[in-house]
Amino acid sequence: MDQISDMLIRIKNAQAVKKESADISHSKLKMEIAKIMQINGFIGNFSKKGKKNKKIINVSLLYNKEGQGRIHGLRRVSKLSRRIYRPATALRPIRQGAGLAVISTSKGLMTDKEARRKKIGGEVFFEIW
Secondary structure, X not given: OOHHHHHHXXXXXXXXXXXXXXXXXXXHHHHHHHHHHHHOOOEEEEEEEOOHHHOEEEEEEOEOOOOOEXXXXXXXXXXXXXXXXXXXXXXXXXXXHOOEEEEEEOOEEEEHHHHHHHOOOEEXXXXXX
């Protein structure tokens, strides 16, 4: 099972039914993804709860004044069956700069903007806008 897709769909579905938060199983990779999403304003605060192998990440969701969620759409690019790697020269802005792509590089997880600035490529996990 694809853990990153599961995380993204849980957040998207919780936002679709106007929940205040979503619970996701814990991993270091998911914590890094949540940190990137929080820094870029797609989710609110997140926290790790639980002990040993019962850990979860509680993600608070953000909405605008009209009650619409901050996440308008997302697309999983690299999947378990097909990995997509792109060099820095092939990274383009997502939705004319309104969105971002999360990329796994040799320097860790980062957005497409950071990867272009540092001139490094990697595996494109997903795009969000």
